[in-house]
Amino acid sequence: MQEFIQYFFSGITNGAIYAVIAIGFSMLYNSTELINFAHGEFVMLGSMCMITFFGSMHLPLIPAIILAIVCVTAAGLLFERLAIRTVKNPEHIVLIIITVGASIFLRGLGMLIWGKDAFSIPPFSSHPPLDIHGAKLLSQSIWIILIFLLTTVGLQLFYKKTLTGKAMEANAISKRAAWIVGIPSRLMVTLAFGLSATMGAVAGVIIAPVTMCSYDMGTMIGLKGFCAAMLGGLGSLWGALIGGFLLGILEAFGVGFVSSGLKDATAFLLLLFILYVRPGGIISSADVKRF
Amino acid sequence: MLRITNLKCYYGRIMAVKGVSLSVKKSQIIALIGANGSGKSTLLEAVCGLLPGWEGDIAFEGASLKGCDPTAVVKKGISLVPEGRLIFPPLSVLDNLKLGAYTMYRKREHALVRQTLEKVLELFPILRQRAKQPAGTLSGGEQQMLAIGRALMSHPRLLLLDEPSMGLAPMIVEKIFQILESLRKDGITILLVEQNAQAALQIADHGYVFETGSVVLQGPASELLADQEVKRAYLGKDYGEFYDD
Ligand SMILES: Nc1ncnc2c1ncn2[C@@H]1O[C@H](COP(=O)(O)OP(=O)(O)O)[C@@H](O)[C@H]1O
Numbered sequence: 001m002q003e004f005i006q007y008f009f010s011g012i013t014n015g016a017i018y019a020v021i022a023i024g025f026s027m028l029y030n031s032t033e034l035i036n037f038a039h040g041e042f043v044m045l046g047s048m049c050m051i052t053f054f055g056s057m058h059l060p061l062i063p064a065i066i067l068a069i070v071c072v073t074a075a076g077l078l079f080e081r082l083a084i085r086t087v088k089n090p091e092h093i094v095l096i097i098i099t100v101g102a103s104i105f106l107r108g109l110g111m112l113i114w115g116k117d118a119f120s121i122p123p124f125s126s127h128p129p130l131d132i133h134g135a136k137l138l139s140q141s142i143w144i145i146l147i148f149l150l151t152t153v154g155l156q157l158f159y160k161k162t163l164t165g166k167a168m169e170a171n172a173i174s175k176r177a178a179w180i181v182g183i184p185s186r187l188m189v190t191l192a193f194g195l196s197a198t199m200g201a202v203a204g205v206i207i208a209p210v211t212m213c214s215y216d217m218g219t220m221i222g223l224k225g226f227c228a229a230m231l232g233g234l235g236s237l238w239g240a241l242i243g244g245f246l247l248g249i250l251e252a253f254g255v256g257f258v259s260s261g262l263k264d265a266t267a268f269l270l271l272l273f274i275l276y277v278r279p280g281g282i283i284s285s286a287d288v289k290r291f
Numbered sequence: 292m293l294r295i296t297n298l299k300c301y302y303g304r305i306m307a308v309k310g311v312s313l314s315v316k317k318s319q320i321i322a323l324i325g326a327n328g329s330g331k332s333t334l335l336e337a338v339c340g341l342l343p344g345w346e347g348d349i350a351f352e353g354a355s356l357k358g359c360d361p362t363a364v365v366k367k368g369i370s371l372v373p374e375g376r377l378i379f380p381p382l383s384v385l386d387n388l389k390l391g392a393y394t395m396y397r398k399r400e401h402a403l404v405r406q407t408l409e410k411v412l413e414l415f416p417i418l419r420q421r422a423k424q425p426a427g428t429l430s431g432g433e434q435q436m437l438a439i440g441r442a443l444m445s446h447p448r449l450l451l452l453d454e455p456s457m458g459l460a461p462m463i464v465e466k467i468f469q470i471l472e473s474l475r476k477d478g479i480t481i482l483l484v485e486q487n488a489q490a491a492l493q494i495a496d497h498g499y500v501f502e503t504g505s506v507v508l509q510g511p512a513s514e515l516l517a518d519q520e521v522k523r524a525y526l527g528k529d530y531g532e533f534y535d536d
């Protein structure tokens with residue numbers, strides 16, 4: 001029982017991280033029908049910014065987090081402006097290849113700035129772990145889950161309650177209809193890129209204390225997030241949440257009860273499985289569209 | 292109010308509108324009629340800034356619309372009710388209407404938006420009843436009313452409608468056309484594209500007949516209604532047979 005709870009805690013912690021990354025994928029897919037293969041690199045940038053601001057410069061926690069998120073979001077906006085919008089012939093496959101190129105570029109940039117070493121930072125606070133039936137819930141796990149909740153609720157409020165959020169949703173439903181009512185469609189796409197990068201940044205920030213961060217960490221974590229998004233159903237917020245937690249929990253149980261060699265394989269086995277039995281994901285966007 | 296001179300529109304190499312000139316005066320209803328594929332929708336798209344690269348001139352209240360994107364056009368006071376309605380099906384009726392006021396909100400005209408919303412809901416009481424429902428659950432006629440209501444939310448002085456009667460039962464078409472007349476009385480100018488020529492010409496002041504991208508006939512609506520040529524080509528068909536409502 002104690003073991004079970006321990007793995008479960010580890011599962012939901014990782015699940016929250018995967019979910020945040022998956023939301024970033026899904027949101028952008030919703031707005032542009034693009035899969036941003038550089039998304040993992042934005043997670044990396046988030047982590048590395050945290051290493052710099054919190055780890056080396058010793059800024060207080062909250063300013064460090066905000067600064068890291070702002071920097072990465074700016075990078076996302078810049079990416080759209082410089083690499084996506086300037087494409088003369090914006091066909092899907094061209095744009096997707098550009099995102100692959102961008103991921104290589106960002107990894108190179110990360111290596112130039114931070115070198116090849118791996119870094120980590122201390123947890124956000126030094127509270128002792130909570131003891132629940134003998135299982136330990138680390139303080140960083142609580143931070144991760146809290147920040148995850150804050151982010152999802154904030155995002156949901158943004159989409160449901162603000163004019164800009166609704167306009168983004170409208171633009172995702174039909175670009176043409178949005179254009180017609182006077183919604184600046186291009187601006188909405190830019191915003192989607194920015195917000196998606198913000199999601200990547202949040203994920204990067206919260207994992208910095210629980211993982212070894214280096215310039216090349218984005219590939220694996222990005223792919224995991226992508227698997228989670230696919231698993232839940234690309235383009236759906238609930239899908240991203242379900243996919244993220246399902247992946248996190250199965251991964252933790254796989255490692256705990258079967259073999260630790262299974263960790264990274266879980267995501268891809270799950271993905272293959274879901275593509276085989278239900279290609280649209282658990283919440284297929286054909287059933288329930290949008291956020 | 293709107294003056295189009297020698298407008299030419301292209302889809303790639305194909306010229307879909309071949310040098311059309313027309314003018315719309317304030318508080319008029321102008322009807323554009325003509326068969327499917329004759330370039331009516333294309334003309335509206337050019338006016339709205341949806342179709343780049345047109346030639347000739349389109350002037351609204353004296354200022355050229357050349358290079359305006361749709362947002363700029365809406366801000367100037369032109370609103371389109373597009374062919375096929377193009378509402379946002381998953382969003383609520385109220386959200387659809389509010390999004391119609393996007394440019395008004397951006398101009399910080401919140402009071403005016405509230406006023407306009409009230410007017411629109413008075414004009415279409417059914418939309419008030421359905422305010423919280425997803426727009427996709429409305430019937431065809433209600434969706435058309437929503438599309439018109441959404442277009443009105445930006446407080447336009449010129450309203451462009453692309454086949455508002457398409458796929459609707461005659462009774463509902465009549466209701467919608469009555470509403471167009473009442474809008475005209477409120478001072479809104481209307482450019483109405485229709486295949487249902489009979490109904491359109493009955494409420495219009497002036498009409499233009501399109502054929503393969505050119506205006507082949509124009510005149511006061513009453514004269515067009517009586518015209519043998521128009522009768523033969525456009526008024527003989529019974530559109531009432533095709534509706535899904
Ligand atoms: N997106 C498009 N691409 C290429 N040709 C088009 C497009 N839209 C319309 N056309 C062509 O332009 C002509 C005019 O179409 P349209 O303006 O839709 O006519 P109408 O609204 O009078 O039925 C038609 O011959 C049509 O085939």
Ligand SMILES: [Mg+2]
Nearest residue numbers: 328331332374
């Ligand atoms: Mg048409």
